[in-house]
Amino acid sequence: MKLVVAFTAGALFSLGLAVSGMTRPGKVLAFLDLAGAWDPSLAFVMIGAIGVQFWAWRLVPSLPRPWAAERFHLPARNDLDARLLTGATLFGIGWGLGGYCPGPAIASLGAATADSVVFGTFLLAGMGLWRLVEALGWARA
């Protein structure tokens, strides 16, 4: 039962990505191309997703615990630091080059497109590289 929730959430997430157009990198890049033939569609993805998730957050305080888990694991920090902004910058550059962010990349890996196999392999390598940086003690906070 507990794992059915996680599986269903993952499957529904991919469906949303595909319906919204996020799994088509050309569309993502057209959203990021303000000076070209700009396609604002992806702003509507954010509006739709935030509009639903906002209400989920409102329900959290009224629940003693999640339906299928012991407790909530929620982010506590609210400060800004160089690590956050540097990481976000590197991510944005990669997003602008490839047209994939992590969710669509993994959904596309399920579809086994050639682009996503290359991108996905190096996505995991990049995550592993960060893990190495942490293990070597070079990462702060």
Added chain:
Amino acid sequence: MAEAFTPLASTAGGMLIGAASALLLLGKGRVAGISGIVGGLFRPTSDDVAWRVTFVAGLLTSGLLLAQVDGALFVSSVERSPTTLAVAGLLVGFGTRMGQGCTSGHGVCGISRFSARSLAATLTFMAAGFVTVFITRHILEAAA
């Protein structure tokens, strides 16, 4: 390459993403940040691997099935060389772990709870994406 403006499909898809995130939050008590869910597998703890693997299995299975229904859902109108895709993948993997979130964790889950960190991260990665596409399309390609 011009892409069709799809406000209705994109809003509907966004609402499905929101529903999936809501299910993971209310059902499992977890934030649906894809980079965090996948990246956490590089640092596994025994009680936490199963739901992460299962969620990723859901993402992959759904992608596989949807590709059978309509392969066009996963096709890019823009070519990127394998080298570009590799560099892009490395930057996205490293950057999302360093910045502790991506489009889903910071962009959707964080902003919808009014997190200042997530708002700052989202504005930063979107700005970096806008600048990157401007440079590659309007400076480098125009010069080539």
